[in-house]
Amino acid sequence: MARVQKxxxxxEWLPDGQVVQQLVEDTARRxxxxxxxxxxxxxxxxxxxQMLRKGEIDKEVYVLRRLQAEGEDPDAGLGLxxxxxxPFARYVLEHAGHLDFPFKRYQxxxxxxxxxxxxxxxxxxxxxxxxxxxxxxxxxHHEVEMAVVMSALLAELPIPAAVIQVNNRKLAEGFxxxxxxxxxxxxxxxxxxxxxxxxxxxLRLLVEEAGLTPEGAQRCLDLAQIRTPDSSFAAEVRALGVxxxxxxxxxxxxxxxxxxxxxxxxxxxxxDLRIARGLDYYTGTVYETQLLGYESVGSIASGGRYDxxxxxxxxxxxxxxxxxxxxxxxxxxxxxxxxxVSRPVPSAVLVAVVDEDARPASEQVxxxxxxxxxxxxxxxxxxxxxxxxxxxDRRGIPFVWFPDPAGDSVKDIRSGEQVPSDAASWAPPxxxxxxxxxxxxxxxxxxxxx
Amino acid sequence: MARVQKxxxxxEWLPDGQVVQQLVEDTARRxxxxxxxxxxxxxxxxxxxQMLRKGEIDKEVYVLRRLQAEGEDPDAGLGLxxxxxxPFARYVLEHAGHLDFPFKRYQxxxxxxxxxxxxxxxxxxxxxxxxxxxxxxxxxHHEVEMAVVMSALLAELPIPAAVIQVNNRKLAEGFxxxxxxxxxxxxxxxxxxxxxxxxxxxLRLLVEEAGLTPEGAQRCLDLAQIRTPDSSFAAEVRALGVxxxxxxxxxxxxxxxxxxxxxxxxxxxxxDLRIARGLDYYTGTVYETQLLGYESVGSIASGGRYDxxxxxxxxxxxxxxxxxxxxxxxxxxxxxxxxxVSRPVPSAVLVAVVDEDARPASEQVxxxxxxxxxxxxxxxxxxxxxxxxxxxDRRGIPFVWFPDPAGDSVKDIRSGEQVPSDAASWAPPxxxxxxxxxxxxxxxxxxxxx
Numbered sequence: 083m084a085r086v087q088k089x090x091x092x093x094e095w096l097p098d099g100q101v102v103q104q105l106v107e108d109t110a111r112r113x114x115x116x117x118x119x120x121x122x123x124x125x126x127x128x129x130x131x132q133m134l135r136k137g138e139i140d141k142e143v144y145v146l147r148r149l150q151a152e153g154e155d156p157d158a159g160l161g162l163x164x165x166x167x168x169p170f171a172r173y174v175l176e177h178a179g180h181l182d183f184p185f186k187r188y189q190x191x192x193x194x195x196x197x198x199x200x201x202x203x204x205x206x207x208x209x210x211x212x213x214x215x216x217x218x219x220x221x222x223h224h225e226v227e228m229a230v231v232m233s234a235l236l237a238e239l240p241i242p243a244a245v246i247q248v249n250n251r252k253l254a255e256g257f258x259x260x261x262x263x264x265x266x267x268x269x270x271x272x273x274x275x276x277x278x279x280x281x282x283x284x285l286r287l288l289v290e291e292a293g294l295t296p297e298g299a300q301r302c303l304d305l306a307q308i309r310t311p312d313s314s315f316a317a318e319v320r321a322l323g324v325x326x327x328x329x330x331x332x333x334x335x336x337x338x339x340x341x342x343x344x345x346x347x348x349x350x351x352x353x354d355l356r357i358a359r360g361l362d363y364y365t366g367t368v369y370e371t372q373l374l375g376y377e378s379v380g381s382i383a384s385g386g387r388y389d390x391x392x393x394x395x396x397x398x399x400x401x402x403x404x405x406x407x408x409x410x411x412x413x414x415x416x417x418x419x420x421x422x423v424s425r426p427v428p429s430a431v432l433v434a435v436v437d438e439d440a441r442p443a444s445e446q447v448x449x450x451x452x453x454x455x456x457x458x459x460x461x462x463x464x465x466x467x468x469x470x471x472x473x474x475d476r477r478g479i480p481f482v483w484f485p486d487p488a489g490d491s492v493k494d495i496r497s498g499e500q501v502p503s504d505a506a507s508w509a510p511p512x513x514x515x516x517x518x519x520x521x522x523x524x525x526x527x528x529x530x531x532x
Numbered sequence: 533m534a535r536v537q538k539x540x541x542x543x544e545w546l547p548d549g550q551v552v553q554q555l556v557e558d559t560a561r562r563x564x565x566x567x568x569x570x571x572x573x574x575x576x577x578x579x580x581x582q583m584l585r586k587g588e589i590d591k592e593v594y595v596l597r598r599l600q601a602e603g604e605d606p607d608a609g610l611g612l613x614x615x616x617x618x619p620f621a622r623y624v625l626e627h628a629g630h631l632d633f634p635f636k637r638y639q640x641x642x643x644x645x646x647x648x649x650x651x652x653x654x655x656x657x658x659x660x661x662x663x664x665x666x667x668x669x670x671x672x673h674h675e676v677e678m679a680v681v682m683s684a685l686l687a688e689l690p691i692p693a694a695v696i697q698v699n700n701r702k703l704a705e706g707f708x709x710x711x712x713x714x715x716x717x718x719x720x721x722x723x724x725x726x727x728x729x730x731x732x733x734x735l736r737l738l739v740e741e742a743g744l745t746p747e748g749a750q751r752c753l754d755l756a757q758i759r760t761p762d763s764s765f766a767a768e769v770r771a772l773g774v775x776x777x778x779x780x781x782x783x784x785x786x787x788x789x790x791x792x793x794x795x796x797x798x799x800x801x802x803x804d805l806r807i808a809r810g811l812d813y814y815t816g817t818v819y820e821t822q823l824l825g826y827e828s829v830g831s832i833a834s835g836g837r838y839d840x841x842x843x844x845x846x847x848x849x850x851x852x853x854x855x856x857x858x859x860x861x862x863x864x865x866x867x868x869x870x871x872x873v874s875r876p877v878p879s880a881v882l883v884a885v886v887d888e889d890a891r892p893a894s895e896q897v898x899x900x901x902x903x904x905x906x907x908x909x910x911x912x913x914x915x916x917x918x919x920x921x922x923x924x925d926r927r928g929i930p931f932v933w934f935p936d937p938a939g940d941s942v943k944d945i946r947s948g949e950q951v952p953s954d955a956a957s958w959a960p961p962x963x964x965x966x967x968x969x970x971x972x973x974x975x976x977x978x979x980x981x982x
């Protein structure tokens with residue numbers, strides 16, 4: 083293994099970066115479980131035919147082939163999943179007889195997309211999803227719940243302020259219909275490009291590709307530029323003078339989500355009528371999330387309501403979900419130097435070794451500390467104490483323990499203070515027990531190590 | 533998505549099974565961190581050329597292809613990793629400049645092998661690995677450490693008793709050389725089949741394929757049948773009358789591991805001289821682990837010492853590691869009904885909803901409970917209370933909370949006891965806070981649901 087090849091788009095962290103990734107995943111899991119979501123994992127592969135339904139044919143899916151396959155390959159037609167929603171829909175159909183509905187699940191796993199890597203976009207990345215799925219029906223209040231849970235999670239992370247932008251497919255579709263669009267999906271696809279190509283190009287495309295009149299196109303653009311922190315968007319939409327039943331329904335739903343979420347988490351969401359979401363299986367509320375000051379890397383948490391992603395012909399399973407882009411978020415925190423990790427190792431204590439014959443005594447100290455939940459390691463070599471202290475210092479281990487038949491002692495190598503100690507009772511201060519992640523302002527950040 | 537296809541070899545658990553899998557992973561992580569191992573994750577893919585070194589050409593690797601790839605595919609030649617050791621070796625080489633040695637890491641991830649599925653063998657499965665890697669040198673005591681840590685982990689899991697079987701490559705190779713073998717790897721490969729094909733076939737193959745004399749073959753078979761709970765194996769090996777320097781070194785090392793581990797964890801390991809391990813990169817101690825009563829499913833934790841898996845030409849990185857087969861273990865626990873899960877949902881409390889207009893009051897109760905770390909959910913529908921209690925009962929949620937302007941109350945739906953309660957102070961008993969996993973004897977087990 084002489085040559086090592088760095089693979090673009092497949093991020094890997096050093097141990098201190100992994101501390102940050104683990105913190106994000108642990109926090110997600112804790113918040114999801116506090117809200118009653120059960121954890122599941124689905125296999126990494128799905129039949130291609132299922133993944134490529136719903137207009138997803140342009141997804142860059144990785145297809146599998148067995149290296150040793152001869153003749154008919156039973157694994158032909160399998161691909162790595164590109165999100166956690168399609169596998170979850172399949173899981174619900176496969177196991178419906180064993181699940182209780184509405185079924186609330188979270189899922190924290192890697193997904194793969196063969197896309198061109200760029201900041202915030204990877205070929206392999208971790209997502210943390212929650213979804214609620216009902217059998218045949220799903221109450222609207224879950225569309226409020228998704229944003230409340232994601233907001234609670236984001237508030238617990240050591241990250242810049244984030245705001246969830248909410249829109250509603252019924253509102254958009256009804257409006258597009260109301261201005262005379264025959265292909266509302268085409269309008270949506272064009273509007274989705276607004277951030278990238280700008281207003282002028284969008285106006286042109288709405289006429290050329292979506293078949294709108296110039297006036298209709300202008301109104302769709304006006305709609306996309308409405309953004310309010312509360313339900314006042316409704317009056318702005320109505321002022322555009324478009325009438326449609328579905329539009330009215332969408333306005334009511336969006337107002338209920340924005341007001342419902344902000345009542346419980348003030349300022350957590352805004353109504354933003356340019357939010358489109360590329361995937362065409364959404365049918366109601368849609369979510370995207372901006373990390374303030376880092377909008378250019380794209381949404382860090384997205385999702386929406388889908389009425390018919392999963393159906394076995396007899397029954398349908400409507401759902402709503404939202405997904406945190408764990409890798410995208412962690413890559414911003416590490417790449418922009420927004421966090422500081424106290425140490426890359428779990429050990430709070432290095433137990434020194436006096437000489438190799440006395441290693442069992444040091445192992446016993448370590449066992450005693452571990453039995454009380456204190457992470458520690460025994461020095462790998464009975465070097466001079468100065469060298470063992472340097473070993474601890476290089477790893478950021480705050481305490482060095484010196485076994486001594488005349489009485490043990492422990493040294494805080496930051497302050498130099500050394501005190502008598504008993505492995506059966508001593509404990510480090512709470513803040514030193516585990517590695518910690520501290521937010522830092524970008525100005526004072528150190529060079530991030532990817 | 534009308535038809536759903538079950539994929540053999542890609543196991544998935546229902547939420548209660550996932551509680552078991554999560555417990556195993558959490559326990560592994562906690563024990564590994566207590567022993568000072570840092571967590572890392574490596575990407576799921578590696579260049580094929582690196583994975584297929586070291587005689588691994590017969591591995592059933594899954595190769596990737598981009599569905600939309602045209603012309604030269606930059607991802608051609610990538611495969612899914614089939615273990616976590618080869619990726620770790622590559623990680624060490626790639627990041628050596630940023631790591632401190634000896635470097636102790638754990639890694640809990642999925643791996644993929646395109647093998648024929650059978651009990652205990654999967655195409656996708658999770659492993660939990662620890663390794664210690666040094667730069668140029670690695671002290672022998674880490675070969676004791678691996679078995680101590682794995683034994684500590686196994687002791688914390690709700691599983692049948694397990695015993696780690698240890699052997700030593702130097703011992704085996706020295707012995708084979710001592711009986712005249714010119715290709716010791718060939719002898720090892722034949723001995724590795726002993727459990728599957730039996731003594732007679734092994735004797736024949738040792739002569740026909742490994743070129744031994746019938747007498748030499750018999751001695752190798754005698755060696756493989758030595759198994760002792762302590763270092764008394766040494767006398768039994770010497771009684772076979774084979775002399776070799778490497779053999780002596782191997783005997784000393786194996787005795788040191790068996791005595792060293794058992795001094796700290798009595799009965800944790802046995803010397804078992806038939807343990808070969810298929811992978812040919814091992815150079816010293818090798819480990820396998822039997823789950824007593826379930827030996828037929830194969831080793832649940834395996835590993836060994838390797839001197840030269842990772843090298844960049846200038847420096848080498850010798851290491852030793854051991855890997856817990858998480859999916860194999862969980863599949864035994866679930867498939868044989870060896871554990872009972874208290875409930876499949878995290879919620880300890882269902883907060884009832886009096887009517888839909890009063891939902892915010894129920895949400896407030898839930899928020900208060902969650903702020904004190906109590907997982908709960910709000911009833912999805914303002915049904916009659918009897919129906920809401922049934923909802924909780926179906927999920928195994930032990931408590932139902934009734935908000936009431938005149939004073940809230942909470943009901944233990946198992947006993948029927950209902951008491952006045954305050955969301956700012958009430959807490960469930962500790963044993964009801966989280967789902968629990970209890971070992972059960974196979975006789976009283978329920979039908980397992982995969």
